[in-house]
Amino acid sequence: xxxxxxxxxxxxxxxxxxxxxxxxxxxxxxxxxxxxxxxxxxxxxxxxxxxxxxxxxxxxxxxxxxxxxxxxxxxxxxxxxxxxxxxxxxxxxxxxxxxxxxxxxxxxxxxxxxxxxxxxxxxxxxxxxxxxxxxxxxxxxxxxxxxxxxxxxxxxxxxxxxxxxxxxxxxxxxxxxxxxxxxxxxxxxxxxxxxxxxxxxxxxxxxxxxxxxxxxxxxxxxxxxxxxxxxxxxxxxxxxxxxxxxxxxxxxxxxxxxxx
DNA sequence: ATGGTCGCGTAGCGA
Numbered sequence: 001x002x003x004x005x006x007x008x009x010x011x012x013x014x015x016x017x018x019x020x021x022x023x024x025x026x027x028x029x030x031x032x033x034x035x036x037x038x039x040x041x042x043x044x045x046x047x048x049x050x051x052x053x054x055x056x057x058x059x060x061x062x063x064x065x066x067x068x069x070x071x072x073x074x075x076x077x078x079x080x081x082x083x084x085x086x087x088x089x090x091x092x093x094x095x096x097x098x099x100x101x102x103x104x105x106x107x108x109x110x111x112x113x114x115x116x117x118x119x120x121x122x123x124x125x126x127x128x129x130x131x132x133x134x135x136x137x138x139x140x141x142x143x144x145x146x147x148x149x150x151x152x153x154x155x156x157x158x159x160x161x162x163x164x165x166x167x168x169x170x171x172x173x174x175x176x177x178x179x180x181x182x183x184x185x186x187x188x189x190x191x192x193x194x195x196x197x198x199x200x201x202x203x204x205x206x207x208x209x210x211x212x213x214x215x216x217x218x219x220x221x222x223x224x225x226x227x228x229x230x231x232x233x234x235x236x237x238x239x240x241x242x243x244x245x246x247x248x249x250x251x252x253x254x255x256x257x258x259x260x
Numbered sequence: 261a262t263g264g265t266c267g268c269g270t271a272g273c274g275a
Contacts, residue, residue, distance in 0.1 A: 009266075009267070009275085010266090010267055010268080012267090012268095013266085013267060013268090034267095034275090036267075036268070060268090061267090061268055061269080061273095061274095062268090062273095062274070062275095112274080112275060114274090114275080152275095206264095206265080206266095206275080207264090207265035207266045207275090208263085208264050208265045208266085208275095209263085209264055209265085210264080211265095250265090250266075250275080
């Protein structure tokens with residue numbers, strides 16, 4: 001069972017690229033972020049044609065998350081618990097019927113948080129607090145669960161081409177990295193670190209400044225696995241060639257292989 | 261120090 005996460009940076013602008021990648025990589029489950037459309041504008045038919053069931057938590061212009069699954073989708077919960085007044089569509093949790101039983105999956109688009117001296121950074125940290133509270137409740141279910149998405153956190157110095165240049169950025173600030181570590185310390189496993197952990201393997205390269213050509217990237221797209229999912233984790237792949245496709249997203253897919 | 265790129269939506273913001 002292959003489960004991928006991909007910040008697509010607009011499903012509308014990216015659809016041909018996405019369809020090409022889906023046919024090639026053939027993931028069973030895909031968590032998407034930044035679809036940037038409302039639910040009824042999501043290209044459901046094109047994706048169903050490739051054999052996917054679809055769950056969408058959309059938003060116009062900004063944000064928006066979705067889950068594609070070749071397995072039936074049994075339960076759909078849009079929105080991160082903990083603040084009913086939060087209008088931003090950044091969290092979608094589903095349960096899919098995988099080959100050997102149910103698998104809980106969340107598509108996560110964590111706030112960017114820049115600039116750090118603004119309320120955006122406070123929102124990021126508060127959102128992280130809400131995520132941890134919900135993640136703790138999910139752990140107590142003792143089910144295979146994967147929280148997959150764009151966390152907008154660079155965990156280590158080895159996950160960025162130039163740590164000094166990023167030291168003041170919300171993605172690399174100590175508070176953001178500590179929040180990510182605190183999530184893992186609850187009992188979640190970073191799939192990449194569990195099976196690879198090589199340095200300077202990136203998932204995002206900015207469109208600006210020739211970042212891709214110079215390999216000035218960062219690793220910010222992660223799969224957090226519950227113990228029951230981590231037990232079944234067999235491999236991880238960062239789909240770096242996707243950044244060189246025609247009309248690429250600035251993120252590439254990250255895919256875990258599970259015996260599930 | 262500046263400017264560089266996308267996407268949305270058609271100006272300027274977000275990333």
